[in-house]
Amino acid sequence: MNREEMLNFLKNEARGISVMFGPNCETIVHDMTRPGHPILAIFNGTVTGREVGSTADIFGDIGDYDESIYQNKDYINQLVLSRDGRTLKSSTFNIVGEDYHFALGINLDITNMVRAGQMLSELTATSGDLQQTLMQDARSQLEELLRECISAVGKEPEAMKKTDRMRIIRMLYKRRAFTYQKSVAIVAERLNVSRYTVYKYMHELEEAEAAGSLVQD
Numbered sequence: 001m002n003r004e005e006m007l008n009f010l011k012n013e014a015r016g017i018s019v020m021f022g023p024n025c026e027t028i029v030h031d032m033t034r035p036g037h038p039i040l041a042i043f044n045g046t047v048t049g050r051e052v053g054s055t056a057d058i059f060g061d062i063g064d065y066d067e068s069i070y071q072n073k074d075y076i077n078q079l080v081l082s083r084d085g086r087t088l089k090s091s092t093f094n095i096v097g098e099d100y101h102f103a104l105g106i107n108l109d110i111t112n113m114v115r116a117g118q119m120l121s122e123l124t125a126t127s128g129d130l131q132q133t134l135m136q137d138a139r140s141q142l143e144e145l146l147r148e149c150i151s152a153v154g155k156e157p158e159a160m161k162k163t164d165r166m167r168i169i170r171m172l173y174k175r176r177a178f179t180y181q182k183s184v185a186i187v188a189e190r191l192n193v194s195r196y197t198v199y200k201y202m203h204e205l206e207e208a209e210a211a212g213s214l215v216q217d
Helices: 003-021 111-124 130-153 162-174 183-191 195-211
Strands: 025-031 039-043 075-081 087-096 101-109
Touching: 003 025, 003 039, 003 101, 087 111, 130 162, 130 183, 162 183, 162 195, 183 195
Parallel strands: none
Antiparallel strands: 025 039, 025 101, 075 087, 087 101
16 A cells, blocks of 8 residues: 555544544544644544544643654553543554555543442442351350350360360250351361261260250259
């Protein structure tokens, strides 16, 4: 393609992209062979407030930047914070031929989408996992019951005999402490016995209760 054909092609591409993505999508064709890279065509120019002939860059600067950085490199999907506080996604593509050098710019204003994302994040935020919270609360309640029962026996677990441990299991049993999740493991750990031992004590208590000989604390 010669210069005129390529320019018309890029204008059509820019127009099509701007229509497809709507008024928040600005598309620009720059002449990269001239100082300031003037705009040859622009669609939805309200995104950055520029028009045909403008030499201002996306930040609103005119002549205050090194033009060479735009000459031979494409910049794709870059974040831009405008001077008026909007958030943009920007891409610039260089198109170079024998007698032309154009740049196609695509600037998408995502300010509203960013705000919507922040709102969704706030709306979907939680303070914690309910199941984990309930388990922690249940463990705290069970440990409090254990402390009360150990205090009632008057001995630390290391000094307890079977009768002492049976008494604690009996008190916990009567207070329905074993309805808590993982209660047997917690009690076994606190009393320095195996879970099998706790189950054995509970079975003995159930048999005693069935026989009507369960001692009351």
